[in-house]
Amino acid sequence: MYPSESEARARINHELAIRFAPEDEALRASVASTEAAGLPGNQVSPLQGKLLHVLALTCGARKILEIGSLAGYSGVWLARALPEDGKLITLEVNPEYAALARKSFHAAGLDKRTEVRVGPALDLLPALTDEAPFDLIFIDADKVNNSHYLEWALRLSRPGSLIIADNIVRSGRPFQTPPPDESAAGAAAYIHKILEHPRLVSVALPWDDAVNGLDGFSISVVR
Numbered sequence: 019m020y021p022s023e024s025e026a027r028a029r030i031n032h033e034l035a036i037r038f039a040p041e042d043e044a045l046r047a048s049v050a051s052t053e054a055a056g057l058p059g060n061q062v063s064p065l066q067g068k069l070l071h072v073l074a075l076t077c078g079a080r081k082i083l084e085i086g087s088l089a090g091y092s093g094v095w096l097a098r099a100l101p102e103d104g105k106l107i108t109l110e111v112n113p114e115y116a117a118l119a120r121k122s123f124h125a126a127g128l129d130k131r132t133e134v135r136v137g138p139a140l141d142l143l144p145a146l147t148d149e150a151p152f153d154l155i156f157i158d159a160d161k162v163n164n165s166h167y168l169e170w171a172l173r174l175s176r177p178g179s180l181i182i183a184d185n186i187v188r189s190g191r192p193f194q195t196p197p198p199d200e201s202a203a204g205a206a207a208y209i210h211k212i213l214e215h216p217r218l219v220s221v222a223l224p225w226d227d228a229v230n231g232l233d234g235f236s237i238s239v240v241r
């Protein structure tokens with residue numbers, strides 16, 4: 019039926035995405051601006067975006083924190099799960115990407131429910147203590163700092179909060195000894211911490227990724 023296994027996977031993925039996670043104009047424009055910024059495929063896929071949306075609805079999220087905005091693609095999926103008076107705060111080190119994220123939120127009619135803060139996340143996180151607890155925290159920035167982001171996520175969450183991290187599978191590189199690059203090492207340390215932490219119950223979800231081959235999310239619930 020399909021010329022190759024990879025063609026079959028891409029085709030089936032597409033069929034699922036157009037049914038379960040159709041993109042509207044605002045999401046398509048966010049993808050286009052990511053491509054124009056020279057980072058095609060660095061945002062989550064439509065199905066991953068929809069998964070974030072479903073998870074935010076499942077935990078009744080009113081406050082969401084995202085680390086790593088890029089052009090706001092995952093942020094739009096997340097913020098659309100919030101009630102009118104809910105809030106997504108997203109942290110981005112690159113001012114140009116932060117501007118793209120704001121543009122995406124504006125196009126999606128999400129100005130009131132979203133706030134983009136600009137700077138290195140580790141510098142911005144301490145100021146969020148007053149806004150905590152967050153119901154869902156999505157970690158998707160520089161993987162080398164994932165363990166630090168996890169420590170902050172635990173401080174800024176409550177029992178029942180979800181902590182989700184992207185790119186923890188990286189085609190298996192985190193499982194090599196030693197991990198061959200600093201992002202793989204960051205993912206390995208993160209996996210170790212979420213599995214050992216007494217307050218976290220975690221699972222990993224692998225999938226094909228445009229940039230990293232086999233990749234995936236971890237999803238942790240805070241006890």
Ligand SMILES: C[S@@+](CC[C@H](N)C(=O)[O-])C[C@H]1O[C@@H](n2cnc3c(N)ncnc32)[C@H](O)[C@@H]1O
Binds near residue numbers: 061086087111138160
């Ligand atoms: C994979 S992209 C985020 C994609 C986005 N979550 C989405 O799916 O639409 C990672 C982003 O993290 C940002 N970033 C990298 N290091 C960072 C840091 N130390 N603090 C804040 N943002 C950072 C990058 O500039 C980039 O925009």
